[in-house]
Amino acid sequence: MTTIACLHTAAGNIAVFDAACPPEAQLTHVLREDLLKDAEASGGLTPEIAQRTAAALEALATPGIDAVLLTCSTIGPGAAIARGAVPVLRVDAALADTATRRGGTVIVLCAVETTVEPTRAIFAEAAARTGATIDVRLVPNAWAAFRAGETARYHAIVAAAADGAFADGATEVALAQASMSGAVALARGRKPLASPPVGLAAALAAGGR
Template identity: 60%
Template sequence: MTRIACLHTADSNAAVFDEALVTAGLTGVSLHHAVRADLLAAAERQGRLTPEIAAETVALLRGLSAGAGAVLLTCSTLGPAADDAALDSPVPVLRVDAALAAEAVEAGGRVVVLCAVETTVGPTRRLFEDAARATGATIDVRVVPQAWAAFKAGDRDRYHARVAEAADAAWAAGATRVALAQASMTGAAARLPADRRPLTSPAVGLAAAASRARTVPPKGP
C-alpha cells in the first residue's frame, strides 16, 4: 500500500483529492489529509509567502513524511516550501501544481493559467515559466475577479461559475491550453464542454506523487 500525506489549506480540498484518487485510477494508494487553513490566511495578510510561513510549512511537510510514502502540498501559494522540504526529507515531497505545469506547457503555445487568490500569482508564474523553458510555451497568469471572495463566503457554486467563465473566455481568446492553478478550482472544469475543459492539478499531482512514492510496510498487529 502506498500512503500519500496531503497538506491542504482548505477543508474542502480533502474531498477534492479523494475524488481525484478515483479519477486517476490509483489503486493501492491511500490518502492522509492534514489541513492548515491558517497558513494561507497568514500569507494573505502578509500579501505573500514570507520566510516565516515557509519555514512553518516546511516543518509540517517533514513531519507528515513519517509513515508516508510521499508528501503532497496542495496549496499553490505555499508551493515553494515543498521544494525546500524535499531537500532533506526521507520521502519525496511534491507540490501538486508541478505536474500541472509540466502538462500544461508540453505542447508549447500560449498557456493561460487562472488563479483565484492574489498570493498564488507569484509562485505560480515562476513555476510555469520554469517549466515553459523546455518547450517554448508562453505563460499568461491571471486572477479571476471575485472568485476568491465567493470561495471564502462558502459559495462554491458562484466560485466555480466565475472560474469556468474565465476559462471559457481564455479559450475564446485563443489560448492553446488553460490551466487552473489552485486545486480548489477543480469543480469548474466540469462546467465546460469536454473539448474546452481546463487542466486541473489534483489527479495529475496524485499520479506524480504515487509514481515516486516509497511503499509503506503494513503495521503489525
C-alpha cells in the first residue's frame, strides 16, 4: 500500500480526492486554506507564499509517507522548491502531461484568476514536449459561485464551458483546478480531464518506486 499525503487549500477537495483514490493507495490530508486566500489577496503567488507552501509540503514528508501531492494549482510552483525525502508532486503537472500527450489543441479551463498564470506555465512546459497548442481560459462567474457555496451551479458553469471548448475544436479539455471535477459528469458530450485521478496515479507511481 502506497501512502500519499495531500496538501489542500479547499476543504471540499478532501472528499474529491478520497473518491478518486485508487485501491492500492491510501491518503492523508492537510488543509491550508490560508495559502490560497493569501494568494488571492495578493493577486497571485508571491515568493513568501511559495516558501510557506514549500515548508508545508516538506512537513508532510514524515515516516510512512511515500509521496506528497499538492492539490492547489494557484500555489503549484511552491512544489518546485520543496525538499523532502519523498517525491513532492503538483497535481496540475500530471494533468498537463496527460492533456498534452496527443498534441493538438488543448483548452485549459480555470475558475479563479490567480490560477491562470501558474497553469499557463505548467501546461506550456508540457506542450513543448509534444507540440500541443495551449489555450488557457478563465471561466466567468465560476469562482463566485464556488465561494458562495453554490457547488452545483459552479460545476454546471464549468461543464458548460467544457462543452463550449470542445465545440471550439479542442483536442482535449482540461480542468485546471481539482474543485472543478464535479463538472465532468455534467458535460454533455466528450468528457474533460480532471486532475485528481491523474495526479493520484502520478503520485502512486512516484511513491511506489
